[in-house]
Amino acid sequence: MILAIETSCDDSAIALIGMDGTLIANEISSQIDFHEKYGGVVPEIASRQHSTTLPLMIRFIQQKYNVNFKDLKAIAVTYAPGLIGSLLVGVSYAKTLAWVHDVPLIPVDHLEGHLLAPFLDNPDLQFPYLGMIASGGHSHLVVAKGLGNYELLGKTIDDAAGEAFDKTAKMLGFKYPGGPIIDRIAAEYPSPDIKFPIPLQGKKTLNFSFSGLKTAVRNAAMERGVYKEKEKLISYDEFQAQSESDHKNNVRNIAASFQSIMNKIIYRRFDEALKKTGLKRIAITGGVAANDGIKKALGELAKKRKINFYHPTRKNCTDNAAMIANVALRYYIEGRNIDQDFLKLNASPRSPLSVMPLASVD
Ligand code: KG4
Ligand code: ZN
Numbered sequence: 001m002i003l004a005i006e007t008s009c010d011d012s013a014i015a016l017i018g019m020d021g022t023l024i025a026n027e028i029s030s031q032i033d034f035h036e037k038y039g040g041v042v043p044e045i046a047s048r049q050h051s052t053t054l055p056l057m058i059r060f061i062q063q064k065y066n067v068n069f070k071d072l073k074a075i076a077v078t079y080a081p082g083l084i085g086s087l088l089v090g091v092s093y094a095k096t097l098a099w100v101h102d103v104p105l106i107p108v109d110h111l112e113g114h115l116l117a118p119f120l121d122n123p124d125l126q127f128p129y130l131g132m133i134a135s136g137g138h139s140h141l142v143v144a145k146g147l148g149n150y151e152l153l154g155k156t157i158d159d160a161a162g163e164a165f166d167k168t169a170k171m172l173g174f175k176y177p178g179g180p181i182i183d184r185i186a187a188e189y190p191s192p193d194i195k196f197p198i199p200l201q202g203k204k205t206l207n208f209s210f211s212g213l214k215t216a217v218r219n220a221a222m223e224r225g226v227y228k229e230k231e232k233l234i235s236y237d238e239f240q241a242q243s244e245s246d247h248k249n250n251v252r253n254i255a256a257s258f259q260s261i262m263n264k265i266i267y268r269r270f271d272e273a274l275k276k277t278g279l280k281r282i283a284i285t286g287g288v289a290a291n292d293g294i295k296k297a298l299g300e301l302a303k304k305r306k307i308n309f310y311h312p313t314r315k316n317c318t319d320n321a322a323m324i325a326n327v328a329l330r331y332y333i334e335g336r337n338i339d340q341d342f343l344k345l346n347a348s349p350r351s352p353l354s355v356m357p358l359a360s361v362d
Contacts, residue, residue, distance in 0.1 A: 001067070002074045002332060003097065004325035005054065007090030008082025008110045009136070010041040012053040014061055015321035017329050019073065023120070025065045026315070026322040029053045036175045039233055040166070047085030054093050072103050074338065076328030079107040080351035081137070087347035098342055105342035106328040111353040113323035115144055118283040118310040120326050125310050130270065130279045134294075135286030135319075136162035136177070138354065139208045141273055144283075147330050148337075151359045153273050154206030161262065161288045164210035168217045168258045172251050173228035174239070181236045183291045185252055186259035194220050194257035198265060206273055207358075208265065217258055224250040263297040270301055283310040290317040 001024060006013040010031045016024040031049045035041050061067065077094035079087060091107075098105045114133045119125050127147075133140040139156040159167065162179055169178020186192070196216045199209040221227035226247055242248055270282055284298055289311050302309035316322055331337040339345060 001071055002076055002106070002325055002328050003069075003072055004076040004108070004321040004328055005090045005094045006078045006110070006113070006319060006321040006324045007050045007054070007086045008078045008080075009086060009319060010035055010046045010049075011319045012050050012057060013319060013321035013324075014054070014057050015325040016061065016065065016067060017322070017325035019329070021326075021329060023322055023325070024067065025061050026320060027057060027061060028315075028320055029057055032177075036233070038176075039170055040176050041083070043083045043085050046083055047089050050086055050089040054089065058097075069101055072101050074098075074104050074106050074328065074332055075101070076106040076108050076324050078110045078113065078324050079345060080109060080348035081354040082110055082349065084347055084349050087349075091345060091347045095342055095345065105339045105345060106331055106337055107339055107345055108324045108327045109351040109353050110319075110324075111138060111140065111351060112148075112150075112327050114285045115142060115150070115353070116327050116330070117285045117312040117316050117320075117323035120316050120322055121313045122310045125281065125283070128279060129281035129283050129310070130273055130277060131283040131285060132266065132270070132289075133286045134161040134266070134284060134288035136160060136166065138286065139210075140353070141206055141208075141269060142353075143277060143279065143359075147334065150353065150356070152353075152356045153276075153359060154208060154269060155358070156208040156210060158209050158211035159214065161208065161210060161266070162286070164213060164262070165288065165291075167214050168255070170233065171218055171221050171227055172255060173226075173231055173234055175233040175235050177287070179288060179291065181239075182255045182259055183293065184236055185239075186256040186293055189252045189256035192253050192256035192260055194253060196220075196257055196261040198261065198268070206269055206276075208269065213258070213261065217254060220254050220257070224254070226250045226254065259291075259293045262291075263293045266294050267297040267301055270298060271305075274301075274305060274307070280307045281310065282307060285312055285317060287318040290314045
């Protein structure tokens with residue numbers, strides 16, 4: 001089995017995968033309670049939490065799953081991209097475990113983890129496919145041709161898709177992470193009527209841009225008197241508990257209108273990329289792939305084009321270590337990326353996939 005560690009941002013995650021691909025353990029320790037009052041992730045708090053949580057999680061996993069670390073074939077770890085302090089804790093801990101158990105280390109790119117995560121829950125998925133990594137830090141539209149063989153068709157030129165959800169939610173007074181809150185509110189408000197602009201419309205590009213949308217949301221919130229700046233941020237449950245009012249309805253309308261434009265933006269990019277590539281499989285991954293509105297839109301696109309649509313389960317969309325274990329196992333089987341000289345491995349805020357140049361889409 002391979003033990004995988006993921007600490008690129010604010011969640012400490014550990015997974016164990018058998019050499020036949022069976023997931024033995026997939027545990028996540030969320031730090032959300034430590035960060036939400038600040039409206040975002042505080043890097044110093046995140047690394048401190050990882051350093052106290054990882055040893056506890058290892059002991060917990062050994063006991064809960066009754067596993068013997070003598071059976072480990074390798075340790076996998078996310079080495080990039082992400083918060084450097086958080087990554088450093090994971091990499092240092094993984095090196096220590098690899099040293100202690102005398103096994104090699106497999107460094108994994110967090111984005112490759114997300115990109116290949118749909119394999120975890122969809123045994124029929126095969127390369128090549130058109131995948132979108134939509135997370136809090138990235139919005140990459142990628143042709144996944146094979147293991148380690150990727151072509152970048154488009155990426156965000158400003159904010160990431162998850163960032164757009166979080167910023168919109170924050171302007172409406174919601175705690176971090178705002179994506180799941182907007183998702184739930186939109187599902188309960190089927191006829192939103194604010195027409196937000198589609199960014200980069202008419203431009204010959206498969207890139208994304210979400211910062212203009214942020215301004216449009218701010219204007220809509222200000223016009224309706226619901227823009228929040230200094231007030232205490234609230235959760236979905238606290239919002240639901242408020243008595244019904246025009247104010248509450250305006251918040252719902254803005255959140256649902258924003259969700260609706262995000263569905264359209266992502267639907268269109270996939271549609272255009274499919275026209276260019278002729279691919280027969282699409283997948284969305286990363287935290288934003290947990291979003292029901294976006295999954296529904298892509299499901300409709302797949303139906304229209306008679307192609308297959310894949311996405312990970314909700315747990316495997318957001319940051320987790322199963323996706324890191326999945327990538328590591330694939331490389332291990334092919335005898336690639338196995339680092340015997342792992343003491344030299346460094347964490348990095350950027351990875352090859354995160355800075356990959358755009359392929360020509362003409
Ligand atoms: O992949 P992820 O867990 O971490 C990064 O690598 O960034 O993604 C986190 C992002 C956050 O911006 C969060 O608001 C967003 O994913 N997210 C969602 C949903 N669940 C998480 N966005 C929209 N709808 C959701 N249901
Ligand atoms: Zn992620």
